[in-house]
Amino acid sequence: MTTSASSKPVASGHQSDEGPGGAPEHGGGPVGAGGAGDGAGSPGPGGSGPGGSGPGDPFDRDDLPTPKGASRTLLRSLLSPMRRTVWLAAVLILLQQATVQAGPLLVAYAIDSAVPAFRSNDHGPLIAVAVVYLGSALLSGLLQYAFVRVSAYVSQGVLLDLRGRIFRHGQALSVDFHERYTSGRLIARATSDVESLRELLTEGLEELLGVCLSVFYISLLLLYLDWGLGAAAVASFAPLVLLIRSFQRRSKRVYSERSTATAAFIVKFTETMNGIRPVQAFRRERTNEAEFGRLNRVHERVNGTAMLEMARYVVGSRFIANFAVAAIVMWGAYRVASGGLELGVLAAAALYLRRLYDPIDRLGMFLNAYQSAAASLEKIAGLLAQRPSVPEATHPKPLPERSAGRPGREVVFDGVRFAYRTGGEVLPRFDLTLRAGQTVAVVGATGAGKSTLAKLVARFYDPPPVPDGEPSNGRVLLDGVDLRELSTPELRRGVVMVTQEAFLFSGTVADNIAIGRPDATRDEIERAAKAIGAHDFIVALPDGYDTDVRKRGGRISAGQRQLVAFARALLADPGVLILDEATSSLDIPGERAVQRAMDTVLRGRTAVVIAHRLSTVEIADRVLVMAAGRIVEDGPPAQLIAGQGRFADLHQAWRDSLV
Numbered sequence: 001m002t003t004s005a006s007s008k009p010v011a012s013g014h015q016s017d018e019g020p021g022g023a024p025e026h027g028g029g030p031v032g033a034g035g036a037g038d039g040a041g042s043p044g045p046g047g048s049g050p051g052g053s054g055p056g057d058p059f060d061r062d063d064l065p066t067p068k069g070a071s072r073t074l075l076r077s078l079l080s081p082m083r084r085t086v087w088l089a090a091v092l093i094l095l096q097q098a099t100v101q102a103g104p105l106l107v108a109y110a111i112d113s114a115v116p117a118f119r120s121n122d123h124g125p126l127i128a129v130a131v132v133y134l135g136s137a138l139l140s141g142l143l144q145y146a147f148v149r150v151s152a153y154v155s156q157g158v159l160l161d162l163r164g165r166i167f168r169h170g171q172a173l174s175v176d177f178h179e180r181y182t183s184g185r186l187i188a189r190a191t192s193d194v195e196s197l198r199e200l201l202t203e204g205l206e207e208l209l210g211v212c213l214s215v216f217y218i219s220l221l222l223l224y225l226d227w228g229l230g231a232a233a234v235a236s237f238a239p240l241v242l243l244i245r246s247f248q249r250r251s252k253r254v255y256s257e258r259s260t261a262t263a264a265f266i267v268k269f270t271e272t273m274n275g276i277r278p279v280q281a282f283r284r285e286r287t288n289e290a291e292f293g294r295l296n297r298v299h300e301r302v303n304g305t306a307m308l309e310m311a312r313y314v315v316g317s318r319f320i321a322n323f324a325v326a327a328i329v330m331w332g333a334y335r336v337a338s339g340g341l342e343l344g345v346l347a348a349a350a351l352y353l354r355r356l357y358d359p360i361d362r363l364g365m366f367l368n369a370y371q372s373a374a375a376s377l378e379k380i381a382g383l384l385a386q387r388p389s390v391p392e393a394t395h396p397k398p399l400p401e402r403s404a405g406r407p408g409r410e411v412v413f414d415g416v417r418f419a420y421r422t423g424g425e426v427l428p429r430f431d432l433t434l435r436a437g438q439t440v441a442v443v444g445a446t447g448a449g450k451s452t453l454a455k456l457v458a459r460f461y462d463p464p465p466v467p468d469g470e471p472s473n474g475r476v477l478l479d480g481v482d483l484r485e486l487s488t489p490e491l492r493r494g495v496v497m498v499t500q501e502a503f504l505f506s507g508t509v510a511d512n513i514a515i516g517r518p519d520a521t522r523d524e525i526e527r528a529a530k531a532i533g534a535h536d537f538i539v540a541l542p543d544g545y546d547t548d549v550r551k552r553g554g555r556i557s558a559g560q561r562q563l564v565a566f567a568r569a570l571l572a573d574p575g576v577l578i579l580d581e582a583t584s585s586l587d588i589p590g591e592r593a594v595q596r597a598m599d600t601v602l603r604g605r606t607a608v609v610i611a612h613r614l615s616t617v618e619i620a621d622r623v624l625v626m627a628a629g630r631i632v633e634d635g636p637p638a639q640l641i642a643g644q645g646r647f648a649d650l651h652q653a654w655r656d657s658l659v
């Protein structure tokens with residue numbers, strides 16, 4: 001085994017990593033550990049300041065940088081599986097609007113032709129008009145019904161697909177993304193942003209299409225009825241279009257702000273409720289309430305601005321509409337009086353003008369829904385454009401078979417240099433070999449880099465990539481294979497990490513153990529629990545192995561949770577097990593039970609234990625003492641204890657504390 005240090009800088013990593021479609025990795029910016037790209041991430045030689053959390057960090061903003069056109073591409077990809085249904089919906093709404101707009105044209109025909117014919121005892125035209133009028137009303141209703149059903153099918157399909165994509169993508173993104181983006185913002189994307197898209201698709205889109213089509217049809221019909229009146233109506237659109245454009249510009253900003261404000265208070269809400277114990281223990285309620293109140297007021301203010309914009313739009317559009325109708329009807333009346341226009345045409349034109357301007361008010365509302373959905377879609381597209389910083393291998397290599405006589409797998413750190421995206425260099429240069437089957441305890445002061453070492457073995461992070469020609473940031477090898485070349489399933493089978501939290505998922509105790517190997521039988525699950533020493537407490541639970549851990553969560557102590565996590569790891573039977581030992585104050589019997597279980601779970605594999613209790617160190621073959629990202633002592637525990645180094649001092653202090 002060797003350990004060495006070097007003063008060479010961590011070479012610029014995470015630079016200009018482009019995801020497919022030009023999507024920048026990690027939120028579009030080289031904010032990486034030692035990242036040197038556009039300056040936002042300013043890497044430092046020696047890792048002395050890989051930025052990322054500074055003012056340039058895109059993760060400080062709610063909306064991640066979205067590649068140009070990403071929302072449109074996303075929408076297209078959501079709709080393309082339902083292309084035919086979308087076309088059917090478009091045809092249905094086109095026909096429906098055509099039938100609706102036939103009414104006033106029939107009125108004009110009735111007044112100018114059918115009624116005079118009726119007076120001359122020819123009843124046919126008037127009866128025909130009445131039948132066509134009723135028929136078109138009926139047809140319009142049927143078409144409307146068909147459109148609503150078809151469009152509901154499309155919108156439900158889009159939302160189903162989108163929620164699934166957000167969830168899958170969220171799970172696939174690497175740990176460093178989640179550390180910076182926060183789960184609250186992800187929840188906001190999957191809930192309030194998807195909800196505003198739902199509002200547009202299920203409520204607004206039909207109306208929006210209806211208004212646009214009716215404006216189109218009515219303009220054509222007015223031009224057909226009387227060229228002059230039609231041209232005057234079309235001319236009146238110019239100020240309306242200007243008004244709509246300015247409204248759209250302003251409300252786009254307001255809706256983006258609103259979605260950010262919503263996400264901010266969801267983040268605060270989830271953070272507070274997730275951390276309810278420290279919140280209550282440290283009496284944070286008032287401070288949290290004040291902060292939540294502030295975020296709530298920001299949200300209210302943004303909503304108020306949105307309403308004000310809407311009010312301005314409504315007043316402006318009504319003024320233009322009323323003025324246009326009055327002017328056009330007065331001009332038409334003058335032409336009727338002077339014999340230049342038929343009365344029926346004026347009556348039909350007046351009806352069409354009402355239909356033309358009536359929905360313009362509502363158009364503002366639909367545009368609101370559209371803006372809100374567009375802002376949300378952009379944020380979702382920004383999220384979906386993120387690429388995992390720990391990408392799946394394109395041509396994965398298999399791990400060598402684990403031979404029966406050789407327990408565990410060999411782990412090698414080959415010149416690894418590492419810094420988190422949001423901090424200084426943690427491992428300056430790291431060379432280390434862990435022999436197959438060795439149990440290695442890692443000790444050291446807080447912040448020394450012990451967990452970082454473990455997380456690199458579990459490939460939660462990769463050594464930062466470097467541009468061609470620059471010295472590499474090293475590799476982590478498992479039985480000689482670079483972790484980056486292993487497929488994710490192979491890696492997860494090969495290396496398992498048990499963290500301090502010993503997280504339990506919703507489901508039964510048996511389900512939680514079976515996570516280690518989903519195809520395990522009940523018998524195998526129970527055998528693993530027995531080997532770990534968890535069986536007795538599990539059968540004492542109200543429903544034994546079938547006890548729901550969420551409902552009974554309070555009854556499962558921290559030590560018992562650890563035992564379940566160990567049983568899970570034992571069942572998974574990985575070649576390498578990493579154990580971030582719980583520091584939590586387990587009671588003495590609990591600690592002993594965990595200690596015994598640890599012996600069992602570590603046997604027969606390579607094990608890395610981040611040891612917080614020196615009693616644990618005694619079961620290790622080898623102890624590594626870390627300080628500032630380097631290994632400063634390395635050897636069997638007995639040898640280090642007998643020596644004069646840090647570990648000997650630490651051990652002595654621990655023994656003294658036991659007396």
Ligand SMILES: Nc1ncnc2c1ncn2[C@@H]1O[C@H](COP(=O)(O)OP(=O)(O)OP(=O)(O)O)[C@@H](O)[C@H]1O
Binds near residue numbers: 445448
């Ligand atoms: N996700 C992260 N982002 C940025 N910096 C981090 C992150 N995790 C750890 N660090 C920093 O890296 C350094 C090493 O942390 P690490 O967690 O590896 O230390 P440790 O030896 O395991 O400490 P402890 O015993 O307290 O868990 C510390 O300076 C820490 O602040």
